[in-house]
Amino acid sequence: MQLLTLPPAPALATSIRATAQVFEDPASRALLAHMQQIAPSDASVLIIGETGTGKELVARHIHQLSHRHQQPFVAVNCGAFAETLVEAELFGHEKGAFTGALGAKAGWFEEADGGTLFLDEIGDLSLPIQVKLLRVLQEQEVVRLGSRKSTPINVRVLAATNVNLEQAIDAGHFREDLYYRLNVIRLKLLPLRERPGDILPLARHFLQTYRQRLSHGPTLLSGGAEEVLRHHSWQGNIRELENVIHHSLLLCRNQTITVQDLRLSQSRSRRQDHPAQPQVPDTAQALLQRAFQRLFEEEPGALHESVEDALLRAAYIFCHHNQVHTAKLLGLSRNVTRARLIKLGALSVNTRQPIASSGSSPVQQSV
Numbered sequence: 146m147q148l149l150t151l152p153p154a155p156a157l158a159t160s161i162r163a164t165a166q167v168f169e170d171p172a173s174r175a176l177l178a179h180m181q182q183i184a185p186s187d188a189s190v191l192i193i194g195e196t197g198t199g200k201e202l203v204a205r206h207i208h209q210l211s212h213r214h215q216q217p218f219v220a221v222n223c224g225a226f227a228e229t230l231v232e233a234e235l236f237g238h239e240k241g242a243f244t245g246a247l248g249a250k251a252g253w254f255e256e257a258d259g260g261t262l263f264l265d266e267i268g269d270l271s272l273p274i275q276v277k278l279l280r281v282l283q284e285q286e287v288v289r290l291g292s293r294k295s296t297p298i299n300v301r302v303l304a305a306t307n308v309n310l311e312q313a314i315d316a317g318h319f320r321e322d323l324y325y326r327l328n329v330i331r332l333k334l335l336p337l338r339e340r341p342g343d344i345l346p347l348a349r350h351f352l353q354t355y356r357q358r359l360s361h362g363p364t365l366l367s368g369g370a371e372e373v374l375r376h377h378s379w380q381g382n383i384r385e386l387e388n389v390i391h392h393s394l395l396l397c398r399n400q401t402i403t404v405q406d407l408r409l410s411q412s413r414s415r416r417q418d419h420p421a422q423p424q425v426p427d428t429a430q431a432l433l434q435r436a437f438q439r440l441f442e443e444e445p446g447a448l449h450e451s452v453e454d455a456l457l458r459a460a461y462i463f464c465h466h467n468q469v470h471t472a473k474l475l476g477l478s479r480n481v482t483r484a485r486l487i488k489l490g491a492l493s494v495n496t497r498q499p500i501a502s503s504g505s506s507p508v509q510q511s512v
Contacts, residue, residue, distance in 0.1 A: 146346055147177065149202045163383035165350055166199040166206075170342030172335055176203075183330050184210035189282070191267075191327045192305040194334030197382030200305040201265060203332060208261040213301060216260030221253045224266035225469045227480050231274050233290045236281065242291025254287045254298050261301045267327065268308030268319060279323045302327065337379040337386065347383060348374055351390040352402070362400055369404045377409050457485055468492070 149166040168177040183190065184207045192200045201220055208218045226234055233242065237252030253262060270278065281287050282302060286295040304327045313319035337344060348366065356364050366374070370393075379385055393406040457475070464470035472482040486492035 148350060149206050151202065163197050163199040163202060164387060165347060165383065166202040167343050167346045169346045170340035172340045173343055176332065179332065180207055181210060185212060187301050188329040189327050190303045190330045190332060192303065192332045192334065194307060195336045195382055196307050197384035198334040198336060199383055200334060201263060203334065204263040204303040204305065207303060213260050217257050218261050219253055219257040220263045220265065222265045224269035224473065225479060227478060228271060232277065236277065236287045237289035239289050239291035252287060252289065254281060254300055255296060257300045258298050261303060264302060264304045266306060267304040268306040268310055268313055272320065275320045275323050279320065279326060282326050337382045341375055344375055344386065345371055347386055348390055351387045352394065355391045355394050359394060361394060364394060364397065364400045364402065366402050370402050370407055373404050373407055373409055454489060457489065458491060461486060461491055
C-alpha cells in the first residue's frame with residue numbers, strides 16, 4: 146500500500162483538509178499511474194474534486210516526482226485572502242505600496258521560484274486578479290504592487306478547485322483563457338464513496354495515528370464497524386473519516402471500535418440495494434432543530450446574537466483556535482472572523498495566523 150501524508154507541522158495538524166491519501170482502490174491506482182506519468186513535465190495541472198479528497202496531497206506528490214523536487218513547494222489557499230490583499234500576497238509589494246506596507250515583500254510566486262506553486266481554491270479569485278494571474282503565467286514574470294520592474298520567475302503551477310469551472314465560465318465568474326491555461330493536464334479526484342477500496346486502509350491508518358497520539362493500547366475495528374465504514378456516504382470525504390476514527394477511539398472500550406462507537410447516522414449510509422432512496426434529515430440537523438425549538442420556548446433576549454456568538458466560539462474551538470480555518474468553516478472572510486473573535490474576547494488584538502503554508506518538506510510515503 147502506498148500512503149501519502151502531509152508533512153508533520155503544527156499548522157498542518159489542525160488543517161480541515163485531507164491529511165492522508167492511499168491508492169488501494171483500482172480507481173486510485175489508475176490516478177497514481179497518471180500522476181507518475183505527468184509529474185516529470187512542467188505543464189500546468191488542474192486538480193478537481195470535492196473538499197477533503199486530498200487535492201493538496203496529490204499536488205505535493207506530483208512535485209516530489211518531478212525534477213523540481215529539491216526546490217520549494219509552496220501551497221497557497223486563494224480563498225483565505227482578503228480581497229484587498231490578494232495581489233500583494235501573490236505577486237509581492239514594495240514599501241509604501243499601500244497603507245501598512247512598511248517594507249518590501251516578495252509574493253508567493255517569487256517564494257516558489259524554481260519549484261512548484263499550488264494554488265488551492267483557484268475558483269475563489271476575483272476576475273481582476275484572474276487577469277493578472279493569466280499575465281504572470283503567460284509572461285513568466287511578476288511585477289510587485291507599487292513597482293514597475295518585472296521579476297522573471299520559473300514556477301510550475303498546480304491549481305485545485307471544488308468549483309465547476311465550466312459553469313463558472315458560463316456564469317461569467319471565471320475567465321475562459323485562464324481556464325485553458327491551467328487545464329493543460331486535468332486530474333479528477335473521486336470522492337471517497339466512489340473508491341471504497343481506500344476506506345478501510347485509510348481508517349486503519351488514522352486509527353494507528355491517533356492511537357499513538359493518545360497513547361492508547363492496540364485497538365481494532367470490529368467486523369460490524371468495518372462494514373458500516375465501507376457503506377457510509379462520506380460527504381466530507383477523507384477528513385470526515387479521520388474525524389470519525391478520532392472520535393470513535395475516544396469512546397471505545399476493550400480495545401475494539403464498535404458500530405455504536407462510530408456514531409454514524411444510518412441515513413447517510415450508501416444503500417446499495419436502494420441507491421435512489423431519498424435521505425432523511427441527519428441526526429445533527431434534528432438535534433439542532435430541537436435545540437432551536439427549546440430556545441424559542443425560553444424566549445431569551447438577543448437570541449440571534451447569542452446563537453451567532455455560540456456558533457463562532459464552537460467553530461473556533463473545533464478548528465483549534467485557527468482563524469483561517471474557522472473563517473473557511475463558517476463561510477466568512479478572515480477579517481470578519483477576526484473582528485468578531487476580538488469582540489467576543491476570544492482573540493487578542495495582536496494575534497496573527499498564517500494564511501498559507503510553504504516549504505519543501507517532502508511528502509511522507511510508505512510502501
